[in-house]
Structure formats: structure tokens, C-alpha cells
Amino acid sequence: MTDWKRHALSLVISETFAGEWGSDEKSDQIDVPCVRVADFNRETQRVADEVPTIRSYSEAKLASKQLKIGDILIEKSGGGEKTPVGSAIYFDGPEGLMCTNFIQVLRLRNGHDPRFWTYALRMKYARGETYRLINQTTGIQNLDMREYFGQKFHIPDLETQRRIADYLDKEISEMDAMIEEFERLISSLESRRGVYLQSKFDPEITGEPSLKMGTFAQISLGKTFQGEPREGQKDSFPVNYVRAANIQPHGQLVLDEQTMYATQDEVEKYTLKAGDVVIVEGGAGFGRSLTLQEDLPGWIFQNHVIRLIPRSGWLGEFFDYTIRAHLYSGYIELQTVGATIPGLSSERAANLPVAFVTLEEQQKRVIEAREELDRMDSLIEESTRLIANLKARKTALITELVTGRKEV
Known part of the structure; x- marks a missing residue:
């Protein structure tokens, strides 16, 4: 690397411009596919095979901003917590596409390979070196393009x-x-x-007789969140509680210490024990379930979580696996059709079928x-x-x- 000179990125760029969002399709202009950041394949450093978004542009805009093979596309606006703005993509066609104004287009001077430069930019991004170039307002990350073009690289022939x-x-x-x-x-x-x-x-698959889960288990919701003692309530104190987000897919319990106020009577009522089944009542993960493998002394559960306590002669894990089978088959989702807010209420949980076996x-x-x-x-x-x-x-x-x- 001794003969590789170190220069700013700006010195190898012949042309750069921001993309254009255009107008809604089927206007009086020309409809063209428009590459969005969502079309970036960050692993292959290429644009997805299909670009579904169609926008309309004037002939003048198309003449000045249509993409060419060898362009480098930089995400200059957008980003997120796990995918900060600044990723680079090599455009290998087809020519004639446009790109959104959230993307900056780079065209290099003669004597430079855009594939090499895409890899070089990817290296900077992967190492977190572009993170310092981000400005964030109103939830949108914006790349400081002047600083971005000022990044230094060792440049081979x-x-x-x-x-x-x-x-x-x-x-x-x-x-x-x-x-x-x-x-x-x-x-x-x-x-x-x-x-x-x-x-x-799933008794529908096994062909065995079934009854409602509520016949063989005590099923109830947890305590409504209480962020502070109620007026005149002197015997309440903060306790940890299990919430829906703690119940992860495939029976994983991920606890984080968050507290609400409860009385000793409520703690005794809502305490969770080994063998109990907890189920997500509402939200994006409704229907997820797991069986507690050990007691959780000092923990209660919130009202967006359902607790199922099996009666004598029944195993919590048997109910748990049955619920997971119903979730996978789509049966649980089917029970929420027509509901204003999709979710698995304690009543619906009690009505889920379970195989009647020894x-x-x-x-x-x-x-x-x-x-x-x-x-x-x-x-x-x-x-x-x-x-x-x-x-x-x-x-x-x-x-x-x-x-x-x-x-x-």
C-alpha cells in the first residue's frame, strides 16, 4: 500500500446529484420505476431485482437524472436505530430508472472503478465512520454530504x-x-x-376429542398498570411485573425490571409460579405463550398478559404447546376477525380447544x-x-x- 495516495472522496467524483421523487404515476408526464432506499439490498450492495414504485417525470428531469450502470447510490436521508443512514449501493442496471430524493447519486471520474469505491464506502459505513456525519431532526437522519465527500481514502491505480x-x-x-x-x-x-x-x-389434526381450555384451567388477566399509589392507599408499593413484551416467540421469557404499584393482597393474587402459562393478550404479538419453569417471587403480571393455571391432571406445557399450535395454524387470528382491536381476550383463550387426553x-x-x-x-x-x-x-x-x- 506504500504507493497508494490518500485523497478525499470528492476528488474522484465527476458528477453528483440528489434523486427526484417526481409526481404520482399516470399524470401527464412519463412513468418510470423509482428506486427507494427500501429497494437497497444491503448484503449484496445492489438494488433489488424488482423496483415496484412508479413515479412520473418530465423529459427534462429524465434526461438529467436517469440512472446509469456504474452509478453509486448513497442513502442520504432516512435511516433508523439499527440501520443508520449512509449505506452505499452499486447500481448495475437496468438503465433508465430514477431514484428518490432521499438518495444521492455519485458518478466517478475516468480511471476509477465504481465497484471498488462501493466496497470502500461500505467499509467506512460498516466501521461506523459515517455515523459522525449524521444530523438528525424530527426523527429523520440526514447525511452531511459535504463532510461525506471529504472522507479520506487510500486510492490505488x-x-x-x-x-x-x-x-x-x-x-x-x-x-x-x-x-x-x-x-x-x-x-x-x-x-x-x-x-x-x-x-x-392440535386436536383438529390429531383427531382426538377436545374440550375448551377453560374447562381444565383457571384463566385470568393481570393487574391494570398503576404508576403511583392511589389517593389514600398507604399499603401499596412498587413491584416488578411481566408485560407482553417480555413474552418472546418460541417460549422465550426476557425479563426487564419495570415496576408498578400494588398492595400485598394484589401481589398474592397475581404472583406467578412454575407451571403457569402466560399468554400475550393484545398487540402485535398477541397469542404468544410460554410456560414458566420456575417461580417468580415478587413479580406480578399486567392486564395485557393472560395467566393460565392448569387444574389437577393437566400440564401447563401441554396447554402452552397447544396454544402455539393454534397460533401457527392461524386459528387464534381467526378468532379475532371482526374485532375492533385484534387480540386474544381471556374469554377467547378459555374457548380454545385442547385435546382430551390422559x-x-x-x-x-x-x-x-x-x-x-x-x-x-x-x-x-x-x-x-x-x-x-x-x-x-x-x-x-x-x-x-x-x-x-x-x-x-
Whole structure:
């Protein structure tokens, strides 16, 4: 890298302009697909194969701002907590598309390979170096383009740029193919989890007689949130509580300490114990459930959570897996059709069907389900870990090559 000169990005740019949002389609102008940031594939550094948004433009705008193969597209406005603004995409066609005004278009001078520069910009972004260039107002992140163009890079000659880009294209493509394979495996395992639960716990599938869950369990909502003692209430005190967000998919309980006020009588009434089943009552995750594996002394549950306490002769986990089977099949969602606010009320939960089988049969199926779900979860966890490793390796390889630490 000794002969690589260090210059600002601005010195390699021949032209740059912001995109144009245009007018609604089917106006008196020309309808053209418009690339949005949502069309960025951040893993492949390319635009998605299909660009669904159509906008209308004048001939003058099209002549000055239509995209060309080799353009670099920078997300200059938008962003989010997990995906800060500033990602870079290489545009490889088709020509003639437009892009939104949230995107800045870069065209390079002769003697530079835009693929190499997209990798170089991706390296800066992955390392968090563009984060300091962000201004945020009213929830929208904006990239300071003047500062962005002032970023310094070590710049090799064109032949070296092409050689690095060719090598990275090949290596990154192979890694992306492996990532896609692992993602397909995870998706398949997620589907198999639901199919398995249905095959063992959904009475509609097993063909066994069923009764309503409320027949064999005590089902109730938790305490309405109370942020401070009520007037004249001297015996209340802050206690931790389980809320809907704590009940994660696939039976995961993720606790965080948040408190509300409750009396000792209320704590005793709403205390959660091992074997209880807790279910999300409303919101985006309604119908999610899990079985508590241990007592939660000093914890109560909020009214957006349903508690199911099995009666003698019944296992909480058997109810839990049955609820998950109903959730996967869409049966729970079907019960909310016509509701003003979709959710699984305690009454609807009590009416869910459960197979009428012996305690011994419940125990047998629960043990088998634990083992099978643990096996699937282990495969998902390992695949997720390998995906993370591949993504980290991609970033490391790009950094090594575009900074000259590794030669090709």
C-alpha cells in the first residue's frame, strides 16, 4: 500500500446529484420505476431485482437524472436505530430508472472503478465512520454530504481497483450464497416447528376429542398498570411485573425490571409460579405463550398478559404447546376477525380447544416436544451464529483489501 495516495472522496467524483421523487404515476408526464432506499439490498450492495414504485417525470428531469450502470447510490436521508443512514449501493442496471430524493447519486471520474469505491464506502459505513456525519431532526437522519465527500481514502491505480473489485465480487458472492442457504434452513426449521406442534397438539389434526381450555384451567388477566399509589392507599408499593413484551416467540421469557404499584393482597393474587402459562393478550404479538419453569417471587403480571393455571391432571406445557399450535395454524387470528382491536381476550383463550387426553399422554408428548424443539432451536442457533460469522468475515475481507493490507 506504500504507493497508494490518500485523497478525499470528492476528488474522484465527476458528477453528483440528489434523486427526484417526481409526481404520482399516470399524470401527464412519463412513468418510470423509482428506486427507494427500501429497494437497497444491503448484503449484496445492489438494488433489488424488482423496483415496484412508479413515479412520473418530465423529459427534462429524465434526461438529467436517469440512472446509469456504474452509478453509486448513497442513502442520504432516512435511516433508523439499527440501520443508520449512509449505506452505499452499486447500481448495475437496468438503465433508465430514477431514484428518490432521499438518495444521492455519485458518478466517478475516468480511471476509477465504481465497484471498488462501493466496497470502500461500505467499509467506512460498516466501521461506523459515517455515523459522525449524521444530523438528525424530527426523527429523520440526514447525511452531511459535504463532510461525506471529504472522507479520506487510500486510492490505488485503476488496474488494482479492478482486481480488488473482481476478487471481492467473487468472494462476497460465495459468502452471500452460503448466508442464503443458512437463512433458508432457518426458515425451513421455523416452519417445521409449527407443523410439528400441530401434528402433536392440535386436536383438529390429531383427531382426538377436545374440550375448551377453560374447562381444565383457571384463566385470568393481570393487574391494570398503576404508576403511583392511589389517593389514600398507604399499603401499596412498587413491584416488578411481566408485560407482553417480555413474552418472546418460541417460549422465550426476557425479563426487564419495570415496576408498578400494588398492595400485598394484589401481589398474592397475581404472583406467578412454575407451571403457569402466560399468554400475550393484545398487540402485535398477541397469542404468544410460554410456560414458566420456575417461580417468580415478587413479580406480578399486567392486564395485557393472560395467566393460565392448569387444574389437577393437566400440564401447563401441554396447554402452552397447544396454544402455539393454534397460533401457527392461524386459528387464534381467526378468532379475532371482526374485532375492533385484534387480540386474544381471556374469554377467547378459555374457548380454545385442547385435546382430551390422559396426564400420562400429556407428559409423553411434552417430553417429546421439548426434545424435538430443542434440536430445532440448536440448529437455528448454530445457523444464526454461522451467518453472523460470515457477515463479519465479509466486512473484514473488504477492509483488508480496500485499505491495501492484503494483496490480490
